[in-house]
Amino acid sequence: xxxxxxxxxxxxxxxxxxxxxxxxxxxxxxxxxxxxxxxxxxxxxxxxxxxxxxxxxxxxxxxxxxxxxxxxxxxxxxxxxxxxxxxxxxxxxxxxxxxxxxxxxxxxxxxxxxxxxxxxxxxxxxxxxxxxxxxxxxxxxxxxxxxxxxxxxxxxxxxxxxxxxxxxxxxxxxxxxxxxxxxxxxxxxxxxxxxxxxxxxxxxxxxxxxxxxxxxxxxxxxxxxxxxxxx
Amino acid sequence: xxxxxxxxxxxxxxxxxxxxxxxxxxxxxxxxxxxxxxxxxxxxxxxxxxxxxxxxxxxxxxxxxxxxxxxxxxxxxxxxxxxxxxxxxxxxxxxxxxxxxxxxxxxxxxxxxxxxxxxxxxxxxxxxxxxxxxxxxxxxxxxxxxxxxxxxxxxxxxxxxxxxxxxxxxxxxxxxxxxxxxxxxxxxxxxxxxxxxxxxxxxxxxxxxxxxxxxxxxxxxxxxxxxxxxx
DNA sequence: TGTACATCAGTGAACGCGCGTTCACTGATGTAC
DNA sequence: TGTACATCAGTGAACGCGCGTTCACTGATGTAC
Numbered sequence: 160x161x162x163x164x165x166x167x168x169x170x171x172x173x174x175x176x177x178x179x180x181x182x183x184x185x186x187x188x189x190x191x192x193x194x195x196x197x198x199x200x201x202x203x204x205x206x207x208x209x210x211x212x213x214x215x216x217x218x219x220x221x222x223x224x225x226x227x228x229x230x231x232x233x234x235x236x237x238x239x240x241x242x243x244x245x246x247x248x249x250x251x252x253x254x255x256x257x258x259x260x261x262x263x264x265x266x267x268x269x270x271x272x273x274x275x276x277x278x279x280x281x282x283x284x285x286x287x288x289x290x291x292x293x294x295x296x297x298x299x300x301x302x303x304x305x306x307x308x309x310x311x312x313x314x315x316x317x318x319x320x321x322x323x324x325x326x327x328x329x330x331x332x333x334x335x336x337x338x339x340x341x342x343x344x345x346x347x348x349x350x351x352x353x354x355x356x357x358x359x360x361x362x363x364x365x366x367x368x369x370x371x372x373x374x375x376x377x378x379x380x381x382x383x384x385x386x387x388x389x390x
Numbered sequence: 391x392x393x394x395x396x397x398x399x400x401x402x403x404x405x406x407x408x409x410x411x412x413x414x415x416x417x418x419x420x421x422x423x424x425x426x427x428x429x430x431x432x433x434x435x436x437x438x439x440x441x442x443x444x445x446x447x448x449x450x451x452x453x454x455x456x457x458x459x460x461x462x463x464x465x466x467x468x469x470x471x472x473x474x475x476x477x478x479x480x481x482x483x484x485x486x487x488x489x490x491x492x493x494x495x496x497x498x499x500x501x502x503x504x505x506x507x508x509x510x511x512x513x514x515x516x517x518x519x520x521x522x523x524x525x526x527x528x529x530x531x532x533x534x535x536x537x538x539x540x541x542x543x544x545x546x547x548x549x550x551x552x553x554x555x556x557x558x559x560x561x562x563x564x565x566x567x568x569x570x571x572x573x574x575x576x577x578x579x580x581x582x583x584x585x586x587x588x589x590x591x592x593x594x595x596x597x598x599x600x601x602x603x604x605x606x607x608x609x610x611x612x613x614x615x616x617x618x619x620x621x
Numbered sequence: 622t623g624t625a626c627a628t629c630a631g632t633g634a635a636c637g638c639g640c641g642t643t644c645a646c647t648g649a650t651g652t653a654c
Numbered sequence: 655t656g657t658a659c660a661t662c663a664g665t666g667a668a669c670g671c672g673c674g675t676t677c678a679c680t681g682a683t684g685t686a687c
Contacts, residue, residue, distance in 0.1 A: 190511075195642090207642075323609065348610040351589075353586070354590060355587065356586065363513065375578065378550065382576075425674090435632095436633065438633080
């Protein structure tokens, strides 16, 4: 954010970083237990010192969650950017693969944001905007396709429920105003699928079946792109 | 399982049930913290007494997980059975809706089996068979359709990866020997989608967008059934 | 049917840990005049 | 440029909790002869 001017401010930024780093390391090791005292111990501090940096354990967790959303959104955007702008299908696939790649590399961080909620932790409103960034990193591709006219007309096996259309239009206004309702439903469904398959993979549900799950995953996200009619 | 013959055996079965019941209640209340001492306290027992019933905290967790898989599989099968045998599409939709219904009714149990792993707990091999029951409750419908000839030939936008086909055939031998590879990929993808969307819903990711998510969910699973070409 | 012995449920104390958070404090760093 | 005062990082002790697991034990229930 801001450039730290004084030595003290620089030290503060550095320690804040180190605290979060240790916290992540702990999540990686113990699964989901996060102990302030242990972090302090590892940093050679007394436990109460951490309260100069985070007002509570929950606030530290919130910071980790926000960081995770941000990093994931960046990773997706970066993968998206490696493809030609007009090749929306390839962009979608690359974005989904990047999401999975990040999740496999940082399973505990993925669990933090898309796994089941941490015991006793209630996500504050601060996490909503970052969470939306991730969604937007995906929906943005479809929005671009819609604007460029690279999105098939979808036949929706019968009409969509009226109240569902209203929901979809409201969400579209946030995630991609030009994405038609039927297409947005598929985008959300596709996102749910990606999150779900990654969760299954991380949970060991594919062990003995799809290991590695690379091919299955790519086939699946490619089909979503195809169903959306992305060019 | 076995009918308890003696009063002592009956008491034992009863207390075992009560311990699990309290454990579930605790998961529901605290999210994922499970305290043996608290269970004992609530049952008016001394904490060490629980060790007559479960050798450790992990073993209790395992029992809860196995129960959850079993119950979910039963619920899915029951919903499936409410539809006509030959209407495979309706059966699939009913089964998926039942899965979500169970998850919304028992979010902590759903999290136990399809959420992120519990801190410090490593699922033993005993949970594999029950987990398969759930998968089979869904794939069985598609298997039935395949046998009855009610499954479309799928065009697979290009060939499937050879090693993926091998994986799919191996899984098919467990879940539905007559399901063609391309269809099975969709079944697994559809399952991942259901799990993922439910996880998002339980995690509050749909708040402000799809609330309730009934219509979106039904549309999505119906489309999977359609894509599979289920009658 | 009655007695002797084995099984088993539950006790209570203990071991050896862990935790988040508060508070009054010291001493170093930063700021304003 | 130097001094006075305010800010802030980190300390150390304490509060009030919690936990899983082991072990020797009592007394009730079940089993075999």
